[in-house]
Amino acid sequence: MTITLSPYDYLILLVYVGFLFWIGLRKGDADDDYLLAGRRLTIPLFVMTLVSTWYGGILGIGEFTFQYGISNWFIFGFPYYIFAFIFAVFIIPLLRNHRYSSIPDLISQRYGQKPGIISAVLVSVIVTPAPYLLIAGLLFSIILPGNFLFWAVILLIVSTFYLYKYGFKTVIQTDVLQFIFMFAGFAILMSVLLKNFSFSGDILPKLPKEHTQLTGGLSWTYILSWFFIALWTLVDPGFHQRCLAAKDSRTAQRGMLISIGFWAVFDALTLMTALYGRALLPDADPLYLYPLLAEKFLPVGLLGIFYTGLIATVMSTLDSYLFISGQTLGYDLLAHWRLRGKSTRYYVRWGYAITGILSLVLIWLIPSVVDLWYTIGTLIIPALILPVLMAYGKRHISSNRILISMGGAFLIPVFWYGISFFTGKGYPLGIEPFYPGLLWSLLVLFPAWRKKPVENKGER
Template sequence: MLNELKTISYFHWLDWAVFFAVLSATVAAAVYGIRRLNKKQAAKPAGALDYLLMGRQLTLPLFVATLVATWYGGIFGVNEITFNYGIYNFVTQGAFWYISYLIFAFFITDKIARFKSVTLPDLTGQMFGPKSAKVAAVFTFFYITPVAYVLSLGMFLHMVFGIGVLPGMVLGTLFTGLYSAWGGFRSVVFSDLVQFFVMCSAVLLVVLFSVGTFGGLSFLKANLPASHFTLTGGNSWLNTLIWGFIALSTLIDPSFYQRCFAAKSPAVVKKGILISTFIWFCFDLCTTAGSLYARAVLPQAEPGQAYFFYAIQLLPVGLKGFFVAGILSIILSTLNSFLFIASNTLSFDLLRFRVKNIVLSNRVAIFLVGALAIFMAHIFHGSFKEIWLVLGSYFSACLLVPILMGYLYPGRISDRLFVASSLTSAATMTAWRFIPKHEVLEALDPFYIGILTGLIILLIFRQRGGTPIARITYR
């Protein structure tokens, strides 16, 4: 097999037919969402709640499909980690996260159900106060800006059509932004439904054909480094555990909360998360196994692209096109959600009292967010691991502890204390990155400094009593 290839040269007309059929189905689903929104507006003018959260009418099947589909946009990043470190990917991008999902389902779902919130910063404001909402909105905005997913889409279009990565990012983001902006959350959800089935089927096909062609575990052990079968993959335990804390960011993840706020009931949320966790487990097994085969067969390939090129050469005619459509579905399903949520954060949480038409400002914000994501992808030099670690660690270290303590001790974290804790955590993390340190301390990631700083501040200054902030409902 070749380490790099032109995908077009491997495509039969049948592959193109399958690929464009799946793409057409995605567009049709998004258009259906637009028509549903327009029909509802014709009967009764739809407000911000209907545009942003589908009127809180998300059913269990749609909840599961959109939640699962949203979670895997960084497929090339996952492939890169597996290629370099083996099953370390399943630990850091899988096992840690399953624990967080279960915690959310059993301990967080009922707590957030008491608040009729629209976004995570909105919930934060109801729990702590207006200044906390603004601080949470800033951290949320940069965390949810889809840098890795815009980059993934650019890489995808480059590998399939030979388009440059930068033009690919621009064209792909424009396409995604158009249908997300026009149909709102409905378009996101219905397109996710199509993408969910395609992406799950695509990664399963790669595993089945890999085992049938090369054999099972014995083949992998004979052709991969021994470190690829260790839990840390050669990384330190401190660096491995950082991913565990980042996984806990699920407990405050904006896309998770958006789906929960949109669901018809807390029961839908709890059942949906449990079903989704099982699907995620199966999906992670497939992507990790497929990437291990790619490393074994194409050891000299580019880590982030090896899985893609491996599958193109492995699968028969027709299924190549389906696989490529599956990879596109994985990327688009996350990109559209993150674009939409980041624009919600900008228009609803940061500019709500400065603009009259939240729906219109949200539509404009989607394209501003897309432009920012493209710019930030250049700043990080295209490193998925660096993008996730930096943005994820700041978001988690600065917001995770105060929000969780707000659940555990309602009313004891004041608006001012929340702000002080979050900003001080961010400041100490940034300082730790640049100050000279003893070589023993070099291994201590800034994330640990930030989360410890915030925890100490909250424990020392939290109120002994107190009452929860008055809840506000936005319609």
């Protein structure tokens, strides 16, 4: 499948890519800037980097809406607003009570080195840039020669290049442009569609009945699994990193609440355009719904802005997750075997290489964005959620108990998932893998949680 862009459209995309390279060549600072941008993020920068980072799976959103209608918002929007609000109100005030640079660093301080290493492995999986490499590769492969895997490799090199010198500072600077492009692109497409077609008169009658129902014809057990996977928000390393990089807790808290509003606006734009696409292009490939819709209805120039916005939406998440995964593998794992005279960024750069190779392998094995999200969330979240949340409290929990909790909460879902994969008969007892993993973690950690709190020596 190919999308035809004019030279003017390609020029807009070229300017965007050139800007990324220009930022990558600018002067940078010390290691604290490399990891957390000097802990000086203001509200506007905080909002733009947080909002733009959250939407890398844009083709998957179009595909899911095409197939299941407004249940896309009910599954991928609504629960995340709730947990983001909980994060803002209850977790952010606790963040500054701990001096740490990442979730594995927090786990190490509270529970010991071994749980920290295990959490670093788990976090490196949850922030794998694989889904976003896949989408970015697909977007470039339909406008330029080469398959998606070829372009995934090229974009991995590009992202690594502009992150290589200055790390998180580069992520923040590129996210500003990407924020502008992603909103401008979808606002333009939505405006053109609204001008030419009435939603109630032209679109709604053409939509399948279940597309206007919250469940979209999906089972409640499946939907509930996605609601639990939305707990991802509470342990998302990107959230923690940006809150730690904010200049103070109030900035992070207000920025998070404002971000929820922007997420709601962008969700409305992506949902409505996908519903228009479902009605106007019923025979389209669902995965490429947005590019096909834009190609058909946008003129030269505006098509270039939209397509660049589509790519910017993915790249904002790709570079953020590449950086966090590189930081996790490099700073939180490799740095335990320090080489004399080597800086933090030395290890993070090795992390880029490792996570890049692993991500390419992952998209080769599971070439589906939604499947990657579901698999990663189902297998990893049960092991992380309770240890991370309890780390902010004052109750003492032994290192061994945390290891037993994390190990079982990961291995049980893997076993559950493996039975379904190899037998092809569905999950045991019809239960999604997430639930037995979370239940194990609850059973192991709840007795410790009930004990009397002690003074937390990790706080300041």
